[in-house]
Amino acid sequence: EVQLLESGGGLVQPGGSLRLSCAASGFTFNTYAMNWVRQAPGEGLEWVSSISGAGGTTHYADSVRGRFTISRDNSKNTLYLQMNSLRVDDTAIYYCAKDFRTSGSFPTLTHWGQGTLVTVSS
Amino acid sequence: QSALTQPASVSGSPGQSITISCTGTSSDIGGYNYVSWYQQHPGKAPKLMIYDVTNRPSGLSNRFSGSKSGNTASLTISGLQAEDEADYYCSSYTSSSTRVVFGGGTKLTVL
Numbered sequence: 119e120v121q122l123l124e125s126g127g128g129l130v131q132p133g134g135s136l137r138l139s140c141a142a143s144g145f146t147f148n149t150y151a152m153n154w155v156r157q158a159p160g161e162g163l164e165w166v167s168s169i170s171g172a173g174g175t176t177h178y179a180d181s182v183r184g185r186f187t188i189s190r191d192n193s194k195n196t197l198y199l200q201m202n203s204l205r206v207d208d209t210a211i212y213y214c215a216k217d218f219r220t221s222g223s224f225p226t227l228t229h230w231g232q233g234t235l236v237t238v239s240s
Numbered sequence: 241q242s243a244l245t246q247p248a249s250v251s252g253s254p255g256q257s258i259t260i261s262c263t264g265t266s267s268d269i270g271g272y273n274y275v276s277w278y279q280q281h282p283g284k285a286p287k288l289m290i291y292d293v294t295n296r297p298s299g300l301s302n303r304f305s306g307s308k309s310g311n312t313a314s315l316t317i318s319g320l321q322a323e324d325e326a327d328y329y330c331s332s333y334t335s336s337s338t339r340v341v342f343g344g345g346t347k348l349t350v351l
Contacts, residue, residue: 165340230285
């Protein structure tokens with residue numbers, strides 16, 4: 119059974135940094151691309167970033183490019199999202215999601231974690 | 241404003257069929273067969289219901305089906321059940337730099 123467990127969320131001031139982690143189990147981690155998707159309180163879904171199975175290819179939404187960095191450690195079956203220069207409008211639940219494919223070029227999100235809440239506020 | 245346009249709400253009675261539309265452009269839905277649909281119950285994580293326009297994940301009820309015509313994709317749920325009441329989101333690959341776009345979501349009410 120695929121399991122994804124996010125951690126690292128919390129309260130941070132505008133301009134601050136935070137690193138999210140997602141521990142994966144139940145599948146061959148390095149075979150699949152992984153994604154981060156966020157959902158602001160009471161709002162819809164917004165794709166944030168993807169990374170290929172081997173970690174060599176990454177993609178970002180325009181809203182986070184240059185501020186967020188996605189990475190993975192396949193030896194630890196763990197996905198990361200380093201978030202810098204955080205803004206109030208980055209406040210959201212951040213979900214880790216397993217992709218249907220290896221490349222991450224056409225994100226299709228087959229399994230989701232339960233999410234971790236990031237609140238950016240002074 | 242979301243890149244893909246969905247109706248804010250739809251409703252139906254148990255046993256009936258409903259269809260949720262998702263309208264984009266030739267840069268996303270119309271240009272590629274990478275349309276997905278997700279179901280989200282309140283306080284829960286989304287769940288994949290349809291991928292690549294028409295495909296159902298293994299084990300998912302065949303009451304759920306997807307289609308596409310031009311720049312509009314659709315999700316049809318037949319034989320409505322109370323447990324189908326949820327928010328539904330469409331998404332598509334896009335040739336724009338942001339790569340993936342979602343619809344604003346549709347709240348399905350089972351009367």
